[in-house]
Amino acid sequence: MEKPDTKPAGPLSRIYRFYREGFAQMTLGRTLWKIIFIKLFIMFAVLKYFFFPDFLATKFPTDRQRADFVMEQLTRSAQGYTNPVRGE
């Protein structure tokens, strides 16, 4: 008759089992995870992608060009341009 395997599980497999059992026993947690994933999807796949491009990163390929552009913005008033503050 074969002996049962009594070798204790290693730390990694115990950690894996800890998380797996924890997630499996969640009740309310499942709803919350769904909300988190839906929220992250809306934020990153919709809002970030379609509505919130990084202005400088999309307009200029190099840091040098980005720095020059920002410097241009900072010195516009010295070239006679006034920054709109109210009621543009």
Added chain:
Amino acid sequence: MIENLDLSMVNWARAQFALTAMYHWLFVPLTLGITWIIAFYHTIYVTTGNEEWKRLTKFWMKLFGINFAIGVATGIILEFQFGTNWSNYSWMVGDIFGAPLAIEGIIAFFLEATFFAVMFFGWNRVSKGFHLFATWMVAVGSNLSAVWILVANAWMQYPVGQAFNPETARFEMQNFAEVAFSPYAVNKFVHATSSSMLMAALFVLSISSWYLLRGRHVVMAKRSIVVAATLGLFASVFTIFNGDESAYQIAQVQPMKLAAFEGLYEGRTNAGLVAAGIVNRNKKVYDTQEPFIGFNLHIPGALSLMANRSLGSFVPGMKDLVYGNAEHNILGAAQKMERGKKAVASLEAYKTAKKTGDQAAAAAQLVTFNEYKEFLGYGYLQKPEEEVPPVALTFNAFHVMVGLGALFPLIFIGYLHFSRKGTLTEKKWLLGFGTITYILGMIASQAGWVVAEVGRQPWSIQGLLPVSVARTNLTAGTVQTTFFMFLILFTLLLIAEISIMAKQISIGPEEN
């Protein structure tokens, strides 16, 4: 009223940022504060072995989990806005904020992924000692994750440890310790975290009071109240003291903000602190209208004491700061604007000299720039009066915050007093009022951020960069669209939070 709204792009971008930050802040203080209270509950369970404390701990953990799940990542949207709406600002501060915020992300991720899971999944799976350790580490980790964002905010109000590099168009960090441990940053962190614990205590009080009024979960509610009210009392008194220290620091580095939240137009010695009053919304810094409508109640000398730690000292008013006051050696905004324009002109000349390869001229312009660089932001103002923030909003927010802040310790004392006498359940008036205290706490907390952020206008970085230059050159319509999208998204999240939370509160703790 609507005709008075300024619907420019920069104001829509500001409104969008405010909307996002305020929604984000609906979730954050509860997360920061309740982790400490849960850690205390858990400690009592482990030391006494009483199962009622375990049940109680698990219940508050569940509510914390809901709040955390709904609120998590809502702050990331602020970072989206930096890149899109505030690209000049984002570029200019990248060197200061990039590393600290990355560190924060990594620390928060590892602490939360590890200890958060042990806290929720660890019942009967890990030793009681390790489980308790994990609960405390969630409290520590959650609060540590707020450090760097508050350091970043403090730096914008008090930009130390940096130098502007015209070559890269960036503020570059010169001294990490000056940035991380500036008194403004330390105090902001202490004030935010202690007021968060206060708010979490009010949260526990509100829900427990509701249970007591309905005669449900009475033992759990009473025990929850005793611990939360004790911690809340300590937190509220501590918050008052570090709030006073915040006001002192504001007086030193942002005197215009202090003058605005006190409605102080004319500077004076032995200045009084406004205890009650209705500020005149129509008054301008240049006119002679009365600053208050009808009566206003001052505590003599208290503002001087708060601002300078000296009863008879002079506190500058908005007029002194805008038009200058030679007697008290205060430079007016007009003089600062002159210097700021020299800083901007030297930047332009430096840029031109660099383009033409004239190194000597570039070096000379850099010397001029360095002479006037602390006034750089003033170079973009068009008139001195622009330095004044919206006075009525700042004043009202400050006095709402302070008034409610003074009320909270009394509430905690009341709860502790009647708990000790064993008559708390008979005090329906207190329990009834107690159910709304969390809302009052939220109002005070949001008002605090209004004081901090509206009060520092027109600056995105104090004295160095006004919001009008920090922004991206987009149309107002672009920002309006995303403003309303956020409004809908966040409102849905808030509805989800309230409905899930209300359902779990209605269900109550698990039965033994």
